[in-house]
Amino acid sequence: MIQKKVCMVGVFATGKTSLVQRFIHSLFSTKYHSTVGVKIDRKQVQVGTEQVNLLLWDIEGRTAEQEIPDSYLKGAHAVLYVADGTRRETFEQLFSLRDHVRSAAGDVPSIVALNKYDLKNQWVVAAADGKKLIDGGFHMLTTSAKTGEGVEDAFRWVAKTTLSGATQTVQQPDHHGN
Amino acid sequence: MPDDGAPLTESAGGTRDVAEVSVHELTELRDLLFGAERRQLDELRRRLDTAELTPEELAEKLPQAIVQRSARDRQLGIALAPTVENAIRESVRRNPREMATAIFPVLGPAIRKAIAETMSGLVNTINRAIEHSLSPQGIRWRIESWRTGVPFAQIVMRHALVYRVEQVLLVHAETGLLLAHVPDGSLGDADLVSSMLTAIGDFVNDSFEPKKTGELRAFAAGDLTVLVETGPRANIAAVVRGTPPDSLPAKLQSTIETIHLEWCDPLTAFNGDAAAFTTTRPLLEDCVETVLATDTRAKSAGLRRFAWVIPVLLLLAGGLAWRTARANRQWSAALARLDTEPGIAVIRSERSDGKWRITGMRDPLAVNPSVLMASRGVDTNEVVAHWEPYVSTEPALLLARARHVLAPPGGITLSLKGDTLVASGRAPAFWIIRADGLAPALAGVGAVDLSHVTPGLPASMEPIAAEIESQRTLFAAGSDALDQRAVSSIATVAAKLRELVKAADANRYDLTIQVVGRADPTGTEKDNLALSRRRAAVVRDRLVSLGINASRLSIDASGSGDPIPADASAERARLNRSASFTIRAQPSLNANVAERQR
Numbered sequence: 204m205i206q207k208k209v210c211m212v213g214v215f216a217t218g219k220t221s222l223v224q225r226f227i228h229s230l231f232s233t234k235y236h237s238t239v240g241v242k243i244d245r246k247q248v249q250v251g252t253e254q255v256n257l258l259l260w261d262i263e264g265r266t267a268e269q270e271i272p273d274s275y276l277k278g279a280h281a282v283l284y285v286a287d288g289t290r291r292e293t294f295e296q297l298f299s300l301r302d303h304v305r306s307a308a309g310d311v312p313s314i315v316a317l318n319k320y321d322l323k324n325q326w327v328v329a330a331a332d333g334k335k336l337i338d339g340g341f342h343m344l345t346t347s348a349k350t351g352e353g354v355e356d357a358f359r360w361v362a363k364t365t366l367s368g369a370t371q372t373v374q375q376p377d378h379h380g381n
Numbered sequence: 382m383p384d385d386g387a388p389l390t391e392s393a394g395g396t397r398d399v400a401e402v403s404v405h406e407l408t409e410l411r412d413l414l415f416g417a418e419r420r421q422l423d424e425l426r427r428r429l430d431t432a433e434l435t436p437e438e439l440a441e442k443l444p445q446a447i448v449q450r451s452a453r454d455r456q457l458g459i460a461l462a463p464t465v466e467n468a469i470r471e472s473v474r475r476n477p478r479e480m481a482t483a484i485f486p487v488l489g490p491a492i493r494k495a496i497a498e499t500m501s502g503l504v505n506t507i508n509r510a511i512e513h514s515l516s517p518q519g520i521r522w523r524i525e526s527w528r529t530g531v532p533f534a535q536i537v538m539r540h541a542l543v544y545r546v547e548q549v550l551l552v553h554a555e556t557g558l559l560l561a562h563v564p565d566g567s568l569g570d571a572d573l574v575s576s577m578l579t580a581i582g583d584f585v586n587d588s589f590e591p592k593k594t595g596e597l598r599a600f601a602a603g604d605l606t607v608l609v610e611t612g613p614r615a616n617i618a619a620v621v622r623g624t625p626p627d628s629l630p631a632k633l634q635s636t637i638e639t640i641h642l643e644w645c646d647p648l649t650a651f652n653g654d655a656a657a658f659t660t661t662r663p664l665l666e667d668c669v670e671t672v673l674a675t676d677t678r679a680k681s682a683g684l685r686r687f688a689w690v691i692p693v694l695l696l697l698a699g700g701l702a703w704r705t706a707r708a709n710r711q712w713s714a715a716l717a718r719l720d721t722e723p724g725i726a727v728i729r730s731e732r733s734d735g736k737w738r739i740t741g742m743r744d745p746l747a748v749n750p751s752v753l754m755a756s757r758g759v760d761t762n763e764v765v766a767h768w769e770p771y772v773s774t775e776p777a778l779l780l781a782r783a784r785h786v787l788a789p790p791g792g793i794t795l796s797l798k799g800d801t802l803v804a805s806g807r808a809p810a811f812w813i814i815r816a817d818g819l820a821p822a823l824a825g826v827g828a829v830d831l832s833h834v835t836p837g838l839p840a841s842m843e844p845i846a847a848e849i850e851s852q853r854t855l856f857a858a859g860s861d862a863l864d865q866r867a868v869s870s871i872a873t874v875a876a877k878l879r880e881l882v883k884a885a886d887a888n889r890y891d892l893t894i895q896v897v898g899r900a901d902p903t904g905t906e907k908d909n910l911a912l913s914r915r916r917a918a919v920v921r922d923r924l925v926s927l928g929i930n931a932s933r934l935s936i937d938a939s940g941s942g943d944p945i946p947a948d949a950s951a952e953r954a955r956l957n958r959s960a961s962f963t964i965r966a967q968p969s970l971n972a973n974v975a976e977r978q979r
Contacts, residue, residue, distance in 0.1 A: 205653045206572060208556040230573045239584045243557075243576040255653075258558060258576045274583035278555030280653060365653070 206256045207365045209246075210276055210308070212300060213285035214293045215264035218318045222285060222348040226355065227259060241275050248362035255362040259283075271300075276307035280365040283357060284315045288326040288345070298339065312364040314342040316357050321347040498630070544623035545671040550575050551640065551661055552616045553651055560615060560651070560658040563665040578618055582609065598630070612637045614648040619668055629668075636664050708760070712737055715757035719750055723777040725768075737764045744773035746781045774825035783823055787816050793834065800827030809837040810968055838966050839888045845881045846964040849874055849894075853945075853959040854920050858901065861915040863923060871920060874962060875927035882933070885966055895935045895963045896921045901954035902941040913960075914938035920960040 213219040220242075227244040246257040262275050276282075282304050286293040297315060304313075315336055317328060336343045342360055346353035412419070434442070450457045473480045481488075526533040550571060551561040557579030562571040585597040596611045606621045610633040617637040619629065640661055641648065647657035712730075716739075719725050724747025730739045737759070743750065750768065751761045773779075776797050783795050783802055792806040802820050813834055820829035838846050852874050854867045863871070878894060885892035898917030900909035917936035925931045945961070947953035 204655075206558045206655060207653045208558055208576070228570075228573075230570045231577060239581055241580045241584070243573050243580060245570070245573055256572060258556075258572060260557075260576065260580065272583065272587050274587055275580065278553070278557070280556070 204254055204256050205366060206258060207280040207362070208260065208278055209257045209281045209283055209361055209365075210260045210262060210279040210304070211283045211285060212262050212271055212276075212304065213264055214287075214290075214296050214300075217264060217285045217287040217290070217293050218348045219264060219285040220261055222316060222318055222346060222354060223259065223261070224348075225351065226358065240272065246358050248358050250359070250362050250366050253366060255366055257358060257362060270303055271307075273307040276304055279304075279308040279311055281312040281314070281361045282308065283361060284313060284341070286315060286317055286328075288317045288319050288328045289322050291327045294328050294332060297336070297341070301339075301341075312342070312361065313340065314344065314357055314360055316344055316346040316353065318346050318348060320345040320352060321349040544621055544625050544629075546619050546621050546625075546629070546669050548620040549665040549668045550578070550618045550620075551658060551665060552579060552618060553648075554579075554612065554614050554616050556651075556653075558651075558653065558655070560655045561661045561665060563662055563669055575618075578607070578609070579616070582611075582616075599625075608633060610634045610637050612641050614651075615640060617665075617668075632668060636668055639664060707758075708763075711758040715754040715759045718753060718757060722748060722750075722753065723775040724748075724773040725750060726771075735763075739764060739766045741766075741768055742771040743768040744778050745770055746778055746785060747773065772824050779823070779825045783820065783826065786819060786823060787812075789816070790837070792837070798830075800825065801830050802826045802828070803830045803833065805833035807835040807837045812837075836967050838964070839884075839890070842881060842884045842888060842890065842966060845877055845884060846966065849877045849881065849962050850964060852877075853956060853961055854916075855955065856916055856958045856960075858903070858954075858958060859912070861912060861919050863919060868923070871923045872927060875924050875929055878924070878929055878933075881964070882930075889969045890966045891969050893933050893935060893965045894924075894929075895937055895965060896924075896960055897937045897939055897963060898960045899939045899944065899957045900941050901957050902944070903954070906940050906942065910938050910940035913940050916958075916960045 211219055211223070223244065223246070227246045229242075229244045231242050231244075240263040242261045244259045244261060246259055248255045248257060260275055260279070262271055282301075284297055284300065286297055288294075294317070301313060304311075317333070319326075333343055342364075344353045344357050344360070346357060348354075447457060469480070522536045523533060525531075526536045529536075548571075549563050550559060552558070552575045553560050557576040559572045559575035562575075581600075582597040597609060598611075599606060599608045601607070604622055606625050608619045608621060608625055608630055610617050610630060615637060617633050617640070619625075619633055621629065644658065644661060651657075716727060716730055719727050719741075724744030725741060726743075727739060727741040729741075730737065732738070739750075750766060751764070754764060755761050772782075779802075780795055780797060787795070789795060789804065789806075790808050790812060793808045793812075794805050796803045796805075802823070804816060808816075813831055813836060816834075817829060817831055820826055837843070852870055854863070854870045854874075856862070856867065857864065882892060884890075896917045898913035898915065898920070900913045900916070902909070904912075914936065917938060921931075921934045921936050924934060941957065944953060944957045945959075947956050
């Protein structure tokens with residue numbers, strides 16, 4: 204089974220944890236957020252014949268001034284950004300957030316979940332903003348923690364994208380030993 | 382094409398000079414035409430023949446050759462190792478300072494790490510010893526230490542040696558992903574734990590100046606300890622129940638080093654597929670172990686084997702306590718009994734040196750105290766007694782002493798009335814004389830009353846006297862007339878009296894017979910006295926008529942005041958309407974003198 208480390212990052216109170224809560228297998232309580240600053244969950248996704256085990260590092264939501272610890276980001280195979288469609292600053296901060304993530308984890312596949320789609324009438328993020336994300340190299344989905352819309356799609360995209368990278372790596376010849 | 386200056390052909394003999402000139406010219410021509418190529422060919426041929434590189438060539442090729450060969454296999458390392466070792470040895474021999482300076486940056490942290498680990502282990506042991514000092518387990522161990530004489534610290538260490546490595550996880554260092562895990566199925570969420578372990582390690586490293594203190598190496602929860610040994614690309618974590626031994630981190634370190642060596646490429650290329658690491662499982666399984674301190678087990682088994690000792694000891698202690706209590710009770714009872722015993726006065730009693738000690742006074746005629754104590758259950762072997770002899774004036778002892786000194790015959794009863802010793806019954810005259818003389822000398826005896834003692838008779842007289850005294854001459858109620866049976870009875874008495882008189886004469890005894898008349902209780906006592914006197918007189922007269930000397934006979938009247946006893950009142954009345962006979966005999970004066978002389 205292929206395993207992938209996926210970091211979930213987002214500004215404070217973007218609904219990151221509640222977004223994935225009912226789609227994942229959880230062993231640890233949310234109190235890890237306030238203590239260690241990260242909670243690990245698992246999401247299994249079937250891609251073709253391959254089952255991918257996504258280890259989700261649900262990293263504590265930070266304010267704009269706080270930086271996510273590099274150590275939690277290192278080695279990530281993909282990053283799932285979460286922004287709140289009803290709070291424009293959470294969207295604005297995505298680019299600076301990505302710069303920081305890139306410095307720690309490299310240029311890994313990135314997907315933005317624009318959350319709280321169930322409150323679409325209160326949205327302050329326009330279609331042009333979505334295009335800006337896509338142009339900036341993000342994959343983007345609208346999601347709703349309330350209805351669950353878009354969440355499975357987000358994980359499937361992450362699994363598929365990281366798997367294609369893994370396949371290339373795995374195909375390298377194994378030279379260890381004599 | 383020929384490659385030297387030899388002639389191409391040999392010409393005929395006559396044209397030799399011409400031919401030599403032609404060869405020379407040809408050679409020159411050839412040099413002109415092919416000189417450069419010829420030199421190149423010569424160089425190539427020389428290289429082929431010698432197959433050796435010049436130093437310049439080697440310097441050019443060496444770095445590249447090393448890189449290429451190292452990528453292919455380990456032969457270069459193997460080949461260079463002895464040379465490098467020799468070179469290092471030689472270098473150290475020539476100038477140790479140079480080498481020390483070179484490796485100092487490596488050596489310093491390594492030494493610090495080793496010292497830190499040793500100190501950590503020591504502190505851990507001390508902490509554990511302190512922690513166990515006051516716990517129930519610690520108290521048990523203290524008792525064990527006290528019982529076995531083994532130092533407490535050693536007991537703690539012995540118990541602390543028990544541990545079990547329950548799980549071992551191989552974790553990719555950068556991503557925290559699980560590479561391998563043993564034993565299978567022991568941890569359902571091993572992948573989550575693996576990542577979380579990495580996250581916690583990262584958290585600790587970020588929070589507590591990791592660059593100075595090093596990686597998170599161990600943490601404990603209850604009796605579980607998680608030991609982590611880190612490597613550049615992978616970490617190994619062991620979940621240990623109990624106290625991990627000092628050797629375990631070293632074992633884990635060695636395992637993670639081997640994995641880095643043998644699985645170097647898969648670790649470098651790891652991108653989420655842990656399939657290549659299933660082959661690390663045997664190595665990880667080597668770390669899974671359960672170690673029980675065998676001496677602890679043997680000790681417990683030994684203790685279990687002697688578990689019966691405790692109830693037996695308790696029983697023995699209980700038995701001993703019960704026995705002691707019983708002995709105390711018996712001793713107290715015996716003392717109380719001794720105190721009430723005539724002729725024994727207890728002055729002091731105590732328990733010392735496991736013995737009962739008793740001091741007092743004892744009349745020689747009192748009971749044996751040892752026998753009395755033994756009868757109360759006291760073990761007389763446990764008693765040390767000291768009795769001072771004394772003379773007791775207690776009645777019981779006084780009577781005992783009187784009996785001892787006077788040796789009264791069977792017919793005599795001794796009793797005390799105040800300080801007067803009273804004797805009653807029949808006794809030989811000489812005993813009466815002796816008692817009269819000895820008794821007043823007895824301690825505690827104020828006076829002697831022998832008035833109730835009837836002098837006894839010699840053996841030849843006694844049966845006849847007894848037979849006469851057993852005879853009754855019965856009368857009808859209110860009558861003093863002799864009927865036929867009465868006449869017959871008196872005749873018998875008369876015959877016996879004659880025998881007795883003869884015997885008395887032979888024994889030189891003075892003999893008199895008193896006839897006592899009686900009456901039943903009916904009527905007045907005055908009438909009864911008169912009637913009884915008449916009855917006595919009738920009998921006396923009859924005896925006289927039968928030849929008995931009247932001077933030997935006297936009469937007495939009892940009335941109904943001193944009746945002959947009988948169970949039924951009718952029988953008592955019948956027996957007391959009678960006359961009876963009392964023999965009074967005493968040695969004649971001459972005989973008395975002879976007795977005293979004897």
